Amino acid sequence: MDDNGLVVNDFCITFSTINGSGSATANLTLMRSLFKMGIPVSSKNIFPSNIQGMPTWYTLRLNKDGFMGRLEQDNIIVAMNQTTLHKELQYLAKGGVFLLPDDFKFEVERDDVIVYRMPVKKLVMESGVPASLKDYIANMVYVGVLCFLLDIDLELIHQSLRHQFNEREKPVEQNFKMVQAAFGWAKENLVKKDPYIAQSMDGTKDCILVDGNTAAALGAVFGGVQFAAWYPITPATSLAESLMEYLPQYRVDPENGKDTYAIVQAEDELAAIGMAIGAGWGGLRSMTSTSGPGLSLMSEYIGLAYYAEVPVVIWDVQRVGPSTGMPTRTAQGDLAMANFISHGDKNMIILIPGSIDECFEFGWRAFDIAERLQTPVIVLSDLDFGMNMWTSKKFTYPDAPMDRGKVLWEADMEKFLEAHGGEWGRYRDVDGDGIPWRTLPGNTHPKSAYFARGTSHNEDTGYTEDPEKWETIFKRIAGKFETAKQYIPKAVVEEKDGTRFGFIASGSADPAVQEARALLRKSGIESDYLRVRSIPFNDEVGEFIKHHEKIAVVEINRDGQLHQLLKIRYPDEASRMISLAHLDGLPLNARWVEEQVLSLKEVEA
Amino acid sequence: MSSSTSMQALNKVGLSRNDYKGLPTTLCQGCGHNGVAAQIVAACYEMNLVPEKVIKFSGIGCSSKSPTYFLGRSFSFNGLHGRMPSLALGALFADHTLEAIGISGDGDTASIGLGQFKHMVRRNLPMVYIVENNGVYGLTKGQFSATAERGLMLKKQGTNPYVPVDIAMEALISNATFVARSFAGDPHQVRELIKAAIAHSGIAVLDIISPCVTFHNHENSFHSYNFGKRHEEPLHEISYVPPKEEITIEDFEEGTTREVTLHDGSMVILKKLEEEYDPRDRWQALHMLEDAHRNNWLVTGLIYVDPEVPTLFDIYNIPETPLNRTPNEKLRPSKDKLEQINEKFC
Numbered sequence: 001m002d003d004n005g006l007v008v009n010d011f012c013i014t015f016s017t018i019n020g021s022g023s024a025t026a027n028l029t030l031m032r033s034l035f036k037m038g039i040p041v042s043s044k045n046i047f048p049s050n051i052q053g054m055p056t057w058y059t060l061r062l063n064k065d066g067f068m069g070r071l072e073q074d075n076i077i078v079a080m081n082q083t084t085l086h087k088e089l090q091y092l093a094k095g096g097v098f099l100l101p102d103d104f105k106f107e108v109e110r111d112d113v114i115v116y117r118m119p120v121k122k123l124v125m126e127s128g129v130p131a132s133l134k135d136y137i138a139n140m141v142y143v144g145v146l147c148f149l150l151d152i153d154l155e156l157i158h159q160s161l162r163h164q165f166n167e168r169e170k171p172v173e174q175n176f177k178m179v180q181a182a183f184g185w186a187k188e189n190l191v192k193k194d195p196y197i198a199q200s201m202d203g204t205k206d207c208i209l210v211d212g213n214t215a216a217a218l219g220a221v222f223g224g225v226q227f228a229a230w231y232p233i234t235p236a237t238s239l240a241e242s243l244m245e246y247l248p249q250y251r252v253d254p255e256n257g258k259d260t261y262a263i264v265q266a267e268d269e270l271a272a273i274g275m276a277i278g279a280g281w282g283g284l285r286s287m288t289s290t291s292g293p294g295l296s297l298m299s300e301y302i303g304l305a306y307y308a309e310v311p312v313v314i315w316d317v318q319r320v321g322p323s324t325g326m327p328t329r330t331a332q333g334d335l336a337m338a339n340f341i342s343h344g345d346k347n348m349i350i351l352i353p354g355s356i357d358e359c360f361e362f363g364w365r366a367f368d369i370a371e372r373l374q375t376p377v378i379v380l381s382d383l384d385f386g387m388n389m390w391t392s393k394k395f396t397y398p399d400a401p402m403d404r405g406k407v408l409w410e411a412d413m414e415k416f417l418e419a420h421g422g423e424w425g426r427y428r429d430v431d432g433d434g435i436p437w438r439t440l441p442g443n444t445h446p447k448s449a450y451f452a453r454g455t456s457h458n459e460d461t462g463y464t465e466d467p468e469k470w471e472t473i474f475k476r477i478a479g480k481f482e483t484a485k486q487y488i489p490k491a492v493v494e495e496k497d498g499t500r501f502g503f504i505a506s507g508s509a510d511p512a513v514q515e516a517r518a519l520l521r522k523s524g525i526e527s528d529y530l531r532v533r534s535i536p537f538n539d540e541v542g543e544f545i546k547h548h549e550k551i552a553v554v555e556i557n558r559d560g561q562l563h564q565l566l567k568i569r570y571p572d573e574a575s576r577m578i579s580l581a582h583l584d585g586l587p588l589n590a591r592w593v594e595e596q597v598l599s600l601k602e603v604e605a
Numbered sequence: 606m607s608s609s610t611s612m613q614a615l616n617k618v619g620l621s622r623n624d625y626k627g628l629p630t631t632l633c634q635g636c637g638h639n640g641v642a643a644q645i646v647a648a649c650y651e652m653n654l655v656p657e658k659v660i661k662f663s664g665i666g667c668s669s670k671s672p673t674y675f676l677g678r679s680f681s682f683n684g685l686h687g688r689m690p691s692l693a694l695g696a697l698f699a700d701h702t703l704e705a706i707g708i709s710g711d712g713d714t715a716s717i718g719l720g721q722f723k724h725m726v727r728r729n730l731p732m733v734y735i736v737e738n739n740g741v742y743g744l745t746k747g748q749f750s751a752t753a754e755r756g757l758m759l760k761k762q763g764t765n766p767y768v769p770v771d772i773a774m775e776a777l778i779s780n781a782t783f784v785a786r787s788f789a790g791d792p793h794q795v796r797e798l799i800k801a802a803i804a805h806s807g808i809a810v811l812d813i814i815s816p817c818v819t820f821h822n823h824e825n826s827f828h829s830y831n832f833g834k835r836h837e838e839p840l841h842e843i844s845y846v847p848p849k850e851e852i853t854i855e856d857f858e859e860g861t862t863r864e865v866t867l868h869d870g871s872m873v874i875l876k877k878l879e880e881e882y883d884p885r886d887r888w889q890a891l892h893m894l895e896d897a898h899r900n901n902w903l904v905t906g907l908i909y910v911d912p913e914v915p916t917l918f919d920i921y922n923i924p925e926t927p928l929n930r931t932p933n934e935k936l937r938p939s940k941d942k943l944e945q946i947n948e949k950f951c
Contacts, residue, residue: 208950218946224936226928227698229691250938258924260935262698266691267724274684274691274721281682281692282699283929285936300685308682394947397940402933441680442700442927444657451673453683463673 007195009039009064009203011075013146016088017139018081020052025164025175026139027058028389032160032209033152034062035391040203042068042511043389044587049234049327055084064203067518068390069511070587075196078142080120082106089113097149097194099142114194118145123185127178137178144182148190150198154183208394212359212385216289216315217242218395219363221250224402226284229264229275231294234327235383236317239289240265269294273301273314280305280312281452283407283440285367289315292334293324295341295378302376303342304454309427309436309477311370311377311405318382320585329585330383332507332556338378339535339565345474347481349377349488350535354510356392358533359385362489364398369487371405373480374435382556384508384587406437413445425460426450427473434479481536488534491541495528501603502528502548504541504577506562508587509554515590516554520597527597532562537569545573550602554580556588578602617653625650627677632667637789637815637830638737642674644792645706645735648799649676652847660696660703664689664718667744668710668737668815676706687718690725693732694917700927701918704803705732712742715751715770722772726779729807731916733799736772736812737789740828741821754827754901759820773908774894776810777887783809784890784909788833789816794905797873800845801907806868807916814903833903840884840893840906842876867912875907884910 001007013030017023027043034041039062048054061071073093079085079100092098094112102117120141129137147154158176165171217239220228225247230240244263251260266272272288279286290298295316305312318334320326338350351366353359362379370377408416408424416424416437424447427436436459439448450461458469495502505513510531517527530544545551545566553563560579567574580596582588597603615621625646630639649659656678663669665686672681680703684692689707697705714722714736725734740753747761752772757765776784783805785798795813802809814833816822822829841863848870865873865884875884883889890909897904924931 208947210950222937222943224933226931226936227695229695250942251936253924253935256924257922259922260924260928260931262921262923262928264694264698267720270688271691271721271724274688275695275698278682278684278692278695279698280695282696284695284699286695301688304685395943397943398937402937404933440699440929441660441696442658442703442929443680444655446657446678449657449678449680451681451683454685455683 001195005195006197007075008197008199009062009201011062011196012071012073013060013076013078014074014088014091015058015078015142016081016084017056017058019047019050019054019056021080021139022136023056023058023080023139025136026143027060029157029160029164030143030146031060031389032163033156034060034198035204035207035209036156036159037152037198038201038204039198040064040066040068040391042391044070044384045388046586047328055081062198064201065518066203067511067515067590069515070589072589072591078146079104080139080142095195097196099145116145116149116190118142118182119185123178123181127181129174129178133174137175140175140178141182144179145186145190147179147183148186149192149194150196152198154180204391206394207391209389210356210392211238211387211389212353212356212381213239213317213387214242215356215359215392215395216363216379216381216386218246219360220287220367221246222398223364223367224285225287225367226261227276227279227286228261229266229272229279229288231266231269231272231290233269233291233294235319235387236289236291236294236315238387239315239317269297270301273298276312276314277301277305277310280370281308281310281441285371286311287313287315289317291317291319292321292337295334295337299342303344303346305376306342306346306348307454307477308452309374309438310452311374313366313370313377313379315379315381317386318380320583326585328383330508330556330587331583331585332380332382332509333558333561333583334380335557336561336564338380341378347478347536349373349375349481349484351377351379351489352506352533353379353381353385354492354507354531354533356385356390357395360395365489368400368403369484372403372435372487373484374405374438375480380507382508406435408437408439408448409443410445410448413439413443413448417447427457427459427461429476433483434476435483484536485538488536488538490538491533491544492531493529493540493544495544495547496526499526499528500549501525502530502544502551503554504530504532504544504551504562504566505554506532509556512588512590512593513554516593516597519590519594523598525597525603535565537566541566542570542573545570545576549576550600551577552580552597552600553577554588554593556583557581558583616650618655620650620656622646622650624678625656625676627672627674630671630674632670633819635818636667637739637813637817638668638671639674640789640792641735641737641795641813641815642671644796644799645675648796648803652800652803654704654803658703660705662689662693662696662705662707664709664713666710666713666742667817668708669713671708671737687713687716688721689713690718690721690730694725694728694730697730697732697918698923699929701731701923702927707732707734709734709736711736711738711740711750711752711772715772719770719775723775723779726776726781726808726810728917729782729914731807731918733802733809733811736810737815738772738812738828739815739817739821740826741817743817743820747820757826771894771898772812773810774891774898776812777890777894777909781810781909782807782911782914785810785907786812786814787905788814788837788903790830790833791837791905794839794843797843797845798907801843801867801873804845804867804869804871805910805912807914827901827903836903838902838904839878840882840904840908841878843907844874844876846872846874865907865910865912873907873910882906884908
């Protein structure tokens with residue numbers, strides 16, 4: 001609260017609605033208006049695995065310092081679902097605002113909150129919209145009332161509605177009229193008793209408002225994706241659907257009007273990965289996108305791609321497992337599976353974006369890495385990134401040309417043979433970096449064809465059960481993952497000399513950790529921070545661990561999977577690492593991280 | 606053509622029959638699959654295919670080992686059990702101009718692979734899909750497969766209690782555009798069907814009864830040599846005629862043949878045997894298969910063909926040049942495009 005008793009640009013609004021009632025438009029309109037005011041804003045959509053009729057919550061957090069994590073409590077609740085009013089009230093912070101339609105028969109049993117009742121039915125009735133639209137337009141009533149309470153310029157709402165409805169005049173005006181009417185009613189009838197105010201600032205310069213699945217898809221579009229196979233699964237579906245939206249816009253060859261890509265909706269994830277691997281083997285930049293259950297199904301084929309050395313990119317937008325779990329809730333529970341996926345020994349390249357703009361970056365970079373190393377790359381996003389709207393840095397154009405790796409076409413093969421005594425073998429390590437040269441189907445050079453297989457093979461792809469030949473290949477493949485370290489994204493490290501305590505986290509645990517560090521600083525606890533962005537762990541990870549007396553590994557799962565992988569990789573440092581793992585389906589919140597750290601005996605101010 | 610001259614003779618693309626061979630087989634002596642491989646070699650040679658323009662796929666099992674034994678100069682991918690169709694689909698998107706030959710078995714197609722098989726068929730993926738069907742799992746030494754007939758006795762497992770999956774029927778009801786059944790003991794028919802299948806533009810399913818001499822070659826079982834030799838009932842005598850080759854009328858007696866022109870202008874001439882059979886009549890095909898199933902008849906020949914259905918790649922707006930030859934500059938949109946996108950999200 002500032003000197004004037006106001007809370008400016010630092011609060012949380014939750015909209016409680018019934019799913020299928022069309023509240024997304026209203027919530028996004030408000031979010032975009034706040035973004036246009038320059039206020040860093042993030043959203044969490046807590047929704048059921050259901051199409052219509054179940055409770056759903058949408059939370060907007062405004063934070064002038066740019067913290068994007070989830071908060072435990074709400075400052076303002078817009079309660080549009082009569083069946084959950086008691087529950088909502090419990091989450092309302094002291095002094096908070098409770099907005100509800102005036103026809104809800106509900107006694108607010110708390111006296112430490114401010115209640116405003118909105119004449120939703122009456123205003124909708126007066127608006128004269130057709131009966132079929134009434135439920136949808138009702139949500140615009142709370143938009144108008146909030147504009148009055150928070151002091152949001154209606155012109156921004158108008159602009160945001162135009163954006164939302166893609167400039168379609170009729171719905172824009174219908175909705176805007178409702179907002180205006182509600183605003184007018186509020187101005188005349190409400191006395192503002194709460195302290196919450198939205199004020200223009202410059203916190204969203206060079207920012208965009210976007211979700212992680214869109215970012216990942218656009219990254220792939222700019223990464224030159226040529227083939228995508230997928231199967232619908234929450235929360236990954238919108239990644240493939242974004243490919244279908246943007247590829248036709250940006251990837252049709254203007255010379256001949258032909259597509260430079262193909263997307264196939266497969267019959268299941270077993271087929272989606274098979275198709276993607278076939279295309280990757282064929283030389284296309286190839287990907288699939290799925291979630292945990294799908295990744296489980298893809299396991300065997302990923303093992304084949306690893307051993308036959310086929311590049312392919314697999315996006316896992318994680319949800320809560322095991323089994324069907326909580327399909328519409330977020331988690332980081334697939335890390336261990338991704339790392340150990342498929343039977344037999346193997347190494348996996350795993351990329352973990354820690355922000356929306358990194359979803360874009362890894363969207364294109366993953367192809368470079370997969371093709372350079374001739375191996376599957378698993379990118380671990382999650383529902384919180386994938387399906388929620390975030391204030392993000394603008395997408396940055398790739399800073400390097402595409403790396404297509406070691407590929408020989410007809411003329412290249414001729415040169416290669418000249419330089420290598422007339423011999424080429426698909427799995428021969430001629431450069432000493434563990435990465436052989438590959439040819440692609442359709443290459444008509446008589447020496448180019450080879451027999452790819454998941455069965456044991458010699459350096460020239462022939463079937464063999466010879467122990468030495470098996471080991472030669474298998475050890476060389478392991479060596480590729482040393483080479484990998486120069487190609488995969490390094491961890492992001494923030495450290496100061498003399499700090500004894502450090503955090504390690506990854507992915508969508510980042511916002512909560514960042515905020516927890518700020519909170520702990522207020523209690524006199526300084527912390528360093530390393531954000532893991534890829535596996536295999538690069539040298540800086542081991543260095544960071546050695547430099548700190550205690551390291552808290554923060555993650556959104558039950559068993560501390562990142563913690564476990566770090567202990568395997570750095571067994572001598574295991575005792576320094578503490579697992580702070582939490583899984584309840586919701587994005588991590590900073591208070592929890594703060595409390596956990598404060599309760600550690602080893603960490604003192 | 607005698608075998609001694611054929612060893613040296615060159616075809617229209619200047620290759621000898623040897624250029625179409627693979628490594629020596631490691632399958633059992635007498636295995637039907639070896640006969641099928643030999644006919645693939647013959648068909649490709651006679652059709653003047655360029656081996657580098659052919660691509661081979663297989664799943665897992667005895668049958669799926671056989672791509673090693675033909676077309677050693679072609680790219681090949683030996684994939685996962687029952688999941689070769691998806692692999693082939695992806696690879697063919699990389700270069701759709703290649704002629705694809707997939708080799709599967711009854712275990713690979715009719716059990717774990719039934720889903721991918723039917724979806725491949727429904728998408729009309731341009732590929733010759735050969736099922737070397739012997740009713741038994743050979744590599745694991747003699748278990749019933751899903752195509753084994755009910756009541757079959759096997760040493761290891763006793764009596765098979767289940768009705769068999771009919772691969773030709775499954776293909777047909779999934780709207781396959783080319784369905785044939787043959788018998789590995791009838792090499793001429795196998796070869797002519799493979800040629801027609803190669804000429805066909807879409808998916809061509811060949812269910813070839815290919816006996817397992819080691820685990821399943823009983824006198825009276827459906828998938829044995831003896832049964833086939835005694836009971837094979839061809840629908841017609843089939844000859845493949847390449848495009849632009851003149852057909853001399855006197856080769857065929859008038860009114861005794863039926864011709865089907867394939868998409869590339871080649872022709873399949875079907876010489877009538879005992880009964881009228883029109884392979885363009887889907888209803889008749891279903892009826893015939895139902896009769897054959899009920900009566901335990903091994904009916905062979907071209908069961909169904911529809912040469913004009915668009916293939917998977919006709920449906921997509923991809924260029925004639927293979928996608929895997931697309932230059933990088935066509936794959937990454939320009940910087941100003943990204944700026945436009947950023948603007949849109951503001």
